[in-house]
Amino acid sequence: MKLRRRQFLQLGCAVAASSAALPARTLALDYPVRPVRLVVGFPIGGPSDILGRLIAQWLSQRLGQPFVVENQPGAASNIATAAVVRAPADGYTLLLVGPANAINSSLFDKLEFNFLRDIAPVAGVTREPLVMLLNPSVPARTGAELIAYAKANPGKVRLALTDPGSAPHASGELFRMMTGLELAPVRYIGGGPVALKGTIEGQSELMFEPLSASLEPLRTGKLRALAVTTAMRSPALPELPSISNFVPGYEASAVSGIGAPRDTPAGIIDTLNAAVNAAFADPDMKARLADTGGNALPGSPAEFGRLMAQETEKWAKVVKFSTAVQH
Numbered sequence: 148m149k150l151r152r153r154q155f156l157q158l159g160c161a162v163a164a165s166s167a168a169l170p171a172r173t174l175a176l177d178y179p180v181r182p183v184r185l186v187v188g189f190p191i192g193g194p195s196d197i198l199g200r201l202i203a204q205w206l207s208q209r210l211g212q213p214f215v216v217e218n219q220p221g222a223a224s225n226i227a228t229a230a231v232v233r234a235p236a237d238g239y240t241l242l243l244v245g246p247a248n249a250i251n252s253s254l255f256d257k258l259e260f261n262f263l264r265d266i267a268p269v270a271g272v273t274r275e276p277l278v279m280l281l282n283p284s285v286p287a288r289t290g291a292e293l294i295a296y297a298k299a300n301p302g303k304v305r306l307a308l309t310d311p312g313s314a315p316h317a318s319g320e321l322f323r324m325m326t327g328l329e330l331a332p333v334r335y336i337g338g339g340p341v342a343l344k345g346t347i348e349g350q351s352e353l354m355f356e357p358l359s360a361s362l363e364p365l366r367t368g369k370l371r372a373l374a375v376t377t378a379m380r381s382p383a384l385p386e387l388p389s390i391s392n393f394v395p396g397y398e399a400s401a402v403s404g405i406g407a408p409r410d411t412p413a414g415i416i417d418t419l420n421a422a423v424n425a426a427f428a429d430p431d432m433k434a435r436l437a438d439t440g441g442n443a444l445p446g447s448p449a450e451f452g453r454l455m456a457q458e459t460e461k462w463a464k465v466v467k468f469s470t471a472v473q474h
Contacts, residue, residue, distance in 0.1 A: 178238050178415045179212040185405075186217050186231050187243045188224025194275075194359055198403055198439050199243040202272055202423065205432055209422045214241075223247050223312035225258060232260040236408040238415035242266060244406045246314040249458035253466045254312050263459060266406040268452035269416050270423035273441025275401040276377040277318050278361040279390060280343075280370045282352040290374045290393045293353070294326060301329040307342040307354035308334050315339055317462055318355035318376050318399040324468040325394050346370065357401055358383055359440030376400060383440060402458055404444065404451050420448050 185203045189195040196218060203214040219227040224247040234240035248262050260266075279290065285304060287293040297304045306323065309315045323330050333351040335342040339360055346354045347369045358381060364370040365384075374390045375381045376399040390397045405423060407416060426432040427443040436443060444451075 176414065178418055179210055181239065182213040182215055183238070184217045184240045185214055185243055186219055186227045186240065188219060188221075188227030188245070188247065190220045191218050194357055194401075194439065195243060195245055195403070198272065198441070201432075201435055201439065202243075202405070202426070205426050205429075206419070206422055209425060210418070223251055223254070223310060225251055225255065228262065228266065229259055231406065231408055232265045234408050236267075236410040236412075238407060238411055238419070240408065241269065241419070242406040244268075244402075244404045244455065246317065246401045246403075246458070246462075247312045248406075249402070249455055250312045250314075250317050250462045250466065252459045253463035263452075263456055265409050267409050267411050267416060268448045268455060269405040269407050270420040270448065271402070271404040271444030271446055271451040271454065272423065273401075273403050273436055273439065274377070274444050275403070275439070275441035276358045276375040276381045277314060277355045277399060277401065278358055278365075278375055278384070278387070279322075279373045280346060280354050280356055280361060280364070281373055282346055282349055283368075283371050284349060285352050287373070288371070290388070290390060293373060294328065294393065297326075297328045297330060302331045304328075304330050304353055305333045305351040306330040307346050307351040308332050309339050309342045310336070313339070314357065314399070314401040315342065315355045317465055319353075320469045321397065321399055321465045322355070322390070322394065324465060325397055355399070357440055359438075362440075377442075382442075383437070401441070402444070402454060403441070404455075416448050 185199055187195050187199040199216045203216050206214040219230055228242060228248060231240055231242040252262050281287060287296045306319050308319055335345055339356055342354055343356055345351055347364055365372050372387055375384060375387050376390055378389055378391055378398045380389060405419060424445050427445050
C-alpha cells in the first residue's frame with residue numbers, strides 16, 4: 148500500500164517531535180548520572196549550611212550520586228541565587244531556598260533575576276520557628292506584659308535587627324508593624340550570632356532568633372523566651388505560646404527548600420521531590436531534621452511554589468513598612 152504524501156509528512160513530523168522530546172525524557176529517567184551541586188548562599192557552619200549538608204547527604208544516599216554543597220555567601224544569598232539562575236536547567240545545579248529569597252524580592256531594587264519566575268520550586272524541606280527572646284532586665288514574662296511595658300515606655304525597649312533580608316530582621320519588623328510599638332532599632336552587622344551576643348550583654352533587649360540558635364541562651368538563663376513566631380506551638384518548646392495568641396494574625400518562620408533553574412525537566416523535579424519527601428518518613432532523618440529546629444515541610448513542587456509566593460507577598464508588605472519607618 149502506497150503512503151500518501153500528506154500522510155508521510157504527518158508521520159515525519161510526529162517522529163521529529165517525538166525525537167526532540169527524547170533527550171529531556173531520557174535525562175529525567177537516568178537522572179542523576181554524575182555529581183549534583185547544591186548551592187547555599189551562606190557561610191560554612193551556619194544554620195543554612197548545616198541544613199544543606201544534611202539534605203545533600205540524604206539525597207546522595209537516596210539517589211546514588213554525590214550531592215555536594217557549594218557555599219556562595221554574599222548579598223543576602225543573592226549571589227548564590229544568581230549563580231543557580233544562570234546554570235544549565237539540567238538538574239545538576241540546585242539552590243537551597245531560604246527566607247531571604249522571599250524577602251529579597253522586594254528588599255532589593257535591581258536584581259538580575261526574578262526569584263519566583265527564574266527558580267523552579269522542587270520541594271519544601273523545613274519550616275523553622277523563631278523565638279521571641281528578651282533580656283531578663285526587662286520586667287516582662289509574657290508577650291502581653293512586654294507589649295504593655297513597651298507602650299508605657301516608648302523607645303525604652305531596643306529591638307535587635309540583623310542583616311537586612313534575614314528572617315530575624317523581618318520577623319522583628321513584622322512584630323513592630325503589627326503592634327505599632329515604638330521600639331528602638333539596634334542594627335547589627337554580622338548576622339544572628341553578633342545580635343544574640345549583643346542582646347545577652349544588654350546592648351538590646353528584644354530579638355527574634357531561629358529556634359536552633361535560641362536553645363543555648365535559654366538553657367543557661369541568659370535570655371528569656373516569651374513566644375514562638377509560628378502559628379502553632381513548637382514541639383521543641385511546647386510551653387511557649389504563639390505570638391498570634393496576643394498579636395492576632397502574626398506568623399513568621401524560616402521556610403527552606405530546594406529550587407532549580409527555570410525549565411528544569413519536570414521528570415527531574417519529580418525525582419528530587421520524591422527523594423526529599425522520603426526523608427520525612429525516615430525515623431533517623433526526621434530526628435536529625437528536628438535537631439535543626441525545623442518542622443518537616445512535605446508536599447509537591449506546586450505546593451512549595453505557592454508557599455514561596457505567599458511568603459514573598461507577605462514580606463513585601465513588611466519591607467514597605469520598614470522602609471517607610473526609616474524615612
